[in-house]
Amino acid sequence: MTLTDPAPVTTHIAPGEPLLSVRDLRVWFELRRFGLGVAGYVRAVDDVSFDLYEGEAIAIVGESGCGKSSLMRTILGLNRPREGRIIFDGRDISRFTREELRWYRTRVGYVQQDPYGALPPFMTVRSILEEPLIVAGVKNRQARIERIRKAMQEVKMTPVDDFLGKFPHQLSGGQQQRIVIARAILLEPRLLVADEPVSMLDASVRVEILTLLRQLQQDHRLSVIYITHDLSTVRYFSERIFVMYAGKIVEKGPVDEILERPKHPYTWALLAATPEPDPRNAHMFREVPPGEPPSLITPPPGCRFHPRCAKIIQGVCEVKVPPEKEVTPNHLVQCWLYDPDVSPDPPDM
Amino acid sequence: MMKNEHVLHVEDLYLYFVTKKGIVQAVDGVSFSLPRNSATVILGESGCGKSSLARAILRLLPRNVHTYTGKIALDGQNVMALDEDTFRDQIRWVRISMVPQAAMNALNPVLRVGDQVAEPAMVHLGVTKEEGWEMARRMFRYVGVPEGFLNRYPFELSGGMRQRVAIAMALVTSPSLIILDEPTSALDVLTQANIMNTLKRIKQETGTSYILITHDIATSSDLAEYVAVMYAGQIVEMNNAANFFSQPLHPYSQKLMASVPRLHGKQTLEFIPGRPPSLLSPPSGCRFASRCPLRFDKCDQDPPTFHLNGSIVKCWLYEHEGTLTTPASETIQPEE
Numbered sequence: 001m002t003l004t005d006p007a008p009v010t011t012h013i014a015p016g017e018p019l020l021s022v023r024d025l026r027v028w029f030e031l032r033r034f035g036l037g038v039a040g041y042v043r044a045v046d047d048v049s050f051d052l053y054e055g056e057a058i059a060i061v062g063e064s065g066c067g068k069s070s071l072m073r074t075i076l077g078l079n080r081p082r083e084g085r086i087i088f089d090g091r092d093i094s095r096f097t098r099e100e101l102r103w104y105r106t107r108v109g110y111v112q113q114d115p116y117g118a119l120p121p122f123m124t125v126r127s128i129l130e131e132p133l134i135v136a137g138v139k140n141r142q143a144r145i146e147r148i149r150k151a152m153q154e155v156k157m158t159p160v161d162d163f164l165g166k167f168p169h170q171l172s173g174g175q176q177q178r179i180v181i182a183r184a185i186l187l188e189p190r191l192l193v194a195d196e197p198v199s200m201l202d203a204s205v206r207v208e209i210l211t212l213l214r215q216l217q218q219d220h221r222l223s224v225i226y227i228t229h230d231l232s233t234v235r236y237f238s239e240r241i242f243v244m245y246a247g248k249i250v251e252k253g254p255v256d257e258i259l260e261r262p263k264h265p266y267t268w269a270l271l272a273a274t275p276e277p278d279p280r281n282a283h284m285f286r287e288v289p290p291g292e293p294p295s296l297i298t299p300p301p302g303c304r305f306h307p308r309c310a311k312i313i314q315g316v317c318e319v320k321v322p323p324e325k326e327v328t329p330n331h332l333v334q335c336w337l338y339d340p341d342v343s344p345d346p347p348d349m
Numbered sequence: 350m351m352k353n354e355h356v357l358h359v360e361d362l363y364l365y366f367v368t369k370k371g372i373v374q375a376v377d378g379v380s381f382s383l384p385r386n387s388a389t390v391i392l393g394e395s396g397c398g399k400s401s402l403a404r405a406i407l408r409l410l411p412r413n414v415h416t417y418t419g420k421i422a423l424d425g426q427n428v429m430a431l432d433e434d435t436f437r438d439q440i441r442w443v444r445i446s447m448v449p450q451a452a453m454n455a456l457n458p459v460l461r462v463g464d465q466v467a468e469p470a471m472v473h474l475g476v477t478k479e480e481g482w483e484m485a486r487r488m489f490r491y492v493g494v495p496e497g498f499l500n501r502y503p504f505e506l507s508g509g510m511r512q513r514v515a516i517a518m519a520l521v522t523s524p525s526l527i528i529l530d531e532p533t534s535a536l537d538v539l540t541q542a543n544i545m546n547t548l549k550r551i552k553q554e555t556g557t558s559y560i561l562i563t564h565d566i567a568t569s570s571d572l573a574e575y576v577a578v579m580y581a582g583q584i585v586e587m588n589n590a591a592n593f594f595s596q597p598l599h600p601y602s603q604k605l606m607a608s609v610p611r612l613h614g615k616q617t618l619e620f621i622p623g624r625p626p627s628l629l630s631p632p633s634g635c636r637f638a639s640r641c642p643l644r645f646d647k648c649d650q651d652p653p654t655f656h657l658n659g660s661i662v663k664c665w666l667y668e669h670e671g672t673l674t675t676p677a678s679e680t681i682q683p684e685e
Contacts, residue, residue: 273542
């Protein structure tokens with residue numbers, strides 16, 4: 001396949017097969033000591049598996065340092081996995097050659113967290129958007145301009161001519177993020193990875209950008225991985241939620257299931273800490289699990305949440321890693337509380 | 350008597366800056382009062398002048414100030430009348446302190462955090478280094494940082510711990526008012542809940558008052574007893590939290606509330622089309638008129654501030670319900 005071709009719509013996947021399939025993924029980073037070789041590993045992603053279907057949006061929720069960004073970077077092809085496979089469109093991306101990676105990067109769009117940091121300050125909107133097209137081998141200048149116009153219209157930066165000559169600092173935060181999104185969808189990707197796309201924006205602009213992303217996703221049947229630490233926005237933007245803690249996905253399920261019937265004690269803690277605008281909040285204290293997330297160099301044995309968990313089952317949780325249990329259809333949780341042999345009477349939040 | 354009721358009283362505060370493009374009217378005729386031992390949230394989008402308001406109260410002004418007038422009374426004392434030296438000696442960090450935006454990244458990387466927390470006490474209260482460290486130790490206990498961390502450097506602490514250190518720096522002189530500028534915006538949700546708990550406990554235990562500056566409505570409800578909404582340099586609504594979060598008055602406040610994502614429930618999110626006006630040349634009428642769904646003829650004129658059941662709103666819709674005169678109490682009554 002040559003890169004000069006317009007993006008082909010053909011697919012290697014059969015109907016009902018996932019677009020992206022992550023299997024037993026481990027992303028570890030070496031800790032080097034001078035002269036002593038490898039002293040240990042940062043286990044940023046440890047045994048993660050999931051499927052993402054065409055046209056589906058999933059949210060990966062977790063605190064900073066939980067490994068969600070390492071997972072994202074590995075899916076983008078920026079980190080190499082230590083173990084496991086990432087199958088995109090029927091092909092394993094960790095075995096890609098340079099040329100294949102270039103093709104892969106036209107199929108995957110990336111929306112960065114901080115729009116101002118993601119846009120080069122010395123380039124105009126036009127040159128920012130033209131660059132990916134040049135890299136992808138679109139030789140005809142007129143064709144490039146046409147595609148830029150189309151992408152700008154899709155992100156509602158109109159009239160287009162008013163913005164083409166501007167530099168990033170001349171745009172508002174919301175407009176900058178629209179340009180980042182335009183750049184991500186320019187090559188008509190099938191998968192969009194959005195890393196906290198609205199966390200740097202004002203409340204009202206946040207809604208504007210989330211609405212825009214949702215619309216683009218539905219118009220183009222894009223698959224989206226939405227990475228966030230804010231549970232309150234996921235309902236508006238995804239079908240499924242994956243909750244990540246210390247390198248593992250501890251709970252996954254449909255949005256309503258997770259928000260209304262959460263199972264993992266860590267998910268309970270996240271939900272209890274997420275505020276809703278209610279004047280009664282000022283008169284109560286929130287329950288927060290003690291301590292901080294563990295080191296990923298020496299994660300605790302057994303369940304990684306056990307040192308902070310109020311529901312710990314002594315003799316089990318700190319010894320054995322909990323298996324993944326399906327509590328209701330498509331709702332999976334890694335917690336001993338839902339193993340009938342260990343805990344015959346599973347609790348509710 | 351006001352002296353007992355209010356910790357802070359601001360009247361007709363103006364702060365304009367000179368820039369190459371013209372005069373920026375960052376704070377444009379702001380008046381409000383803060384009851385003692387209360388927490389007031391100033392809500393607004395970026396560029397609405399909320400951080401400038403904080404700097405105007407603390408008189409932390411850049412060089413390009415064009416106009417800085419109005420009345421700021423702290424515990425009944427007019428602090429605008431003080432000269433710069435007296436203000437620095439007696440007011441700033443002694444009676445009003447601040448946790449600036451992104452404070453956790455503003456700590457000095459080459460000084461131990463204990464030194465940094467002790468410094469305001471040594472400079473402003475004239476205590477010795479040993480006394481300063483003793484006070485810092487006490488503050489660390491207060492904000493929930495282990496005492497052993499006094500000897501650490503900022504890079505050895507997590508974001509949440511650094512934010513607590515910044516709060517300890519603001520607390521160490523026992524001020525009667527602390528201005529918190531986006532104190533949790535860069536933190537994870539569990540850390541944020543922790544910091545909010547800490548702030549609430551400090552308020553109960555020390556009797557201090559807070560001004561919380563933020564654009565995050567949901568998080569602000571964790572602390573808010575009163576809410577002031579700022580738009581384009583002006584306060585367009587001030588209300589107690591119970592009224593504000595259930596029935597905001599100003600159309601802008603209503604739109605803001607409709608943009609807050611909720612964990613539960615099915616309501617669709619709304620956003621406000623358009624952008625706030627430029628503070629270089631704000632419109633002569635109501636500044637929100639061009640984005641307001643309820644706009645009518647009268648909105649071409651600048652609306653006065655109407656008082657209504659103890660709330661304040663700057664909108665012509667309340668011309669007939671509200672009154673222009675200031676009620677006797679001059680403050681918003683908390684809901685019983």
